Amino acid sequence: MLTRPTEAAYRLDLSGSQARAMNGESPMRALTRGFFSVVILSCAVVLQAGAPAKARVLIITGDDVSPAHDWLSCSSATRDVLGESGRFDVDVVGGAEVLANEANLKNVDVIYLMLYNARTPTLSDKGKDNLLAFVKGGKGLVVTHLSSASFKEWPEFRALCGRVWVMGTSGHGPRGVFRTVVVDKASPITAGINDFQQDDELYARLQGDAPIRVLLQADSDWSKQTEPLAFTLDYGRGRVFHHTFGHDAKALSTPEVQKLIVQGTTWAAGR
């Protein structure tokens, strides 16, 4: 069985080569021996370490405007996309009150919001404090579709999302196909993604003034404006990835959107 060599063993091996060189072995042969020793030890380290640990994602779902959003099929589709990437262990829970117990977040790397909670109060103060502390402390948050309309009595949630859907102000035209443009090709979140056609709701007039880094955008016939559809922001020491796709499972089946979900969640996890 291979074991990970200790720092001491590593140093001992190198000093042994040097010692043999000093005792008459040719310097080149000693160097070669040392080189292969390092290679073998390095392989042992790689084999021992194996694949990197998967990031843990907690999808929080639930929707109070059913049947507008079938949160069960949307969260299932998202769980499958993340799980099949091989990068994540994914749990799905219904209802934001899971946030009220910090023990539920202990080993979580990314909280993934797929819910719209219309009723007030929407979340206990403890749940709100825990969500802010989670992100401020250096973890990741993903906000999707109508999730940004949640917790409307909670102003700090607007800052956390960067932009939010405000009932009566934000909107979209009829669901249909629109051209989505990649405006930030340097981000790891958009790597390998070119402009694409998306069959979805084109969210428009989201509200907020926090500095955001726009990744994707589209021209809205409804607002007559160019709208940010995917963007990031920093919050404390944490990372927020916000995309507005996902009216239904069909909208989440677009290959580019699936790639965006995987790469955006990877970025949010700090990987």
Ligand SMILES: [Zn+2]
């Ligand atoms: Zn929708």
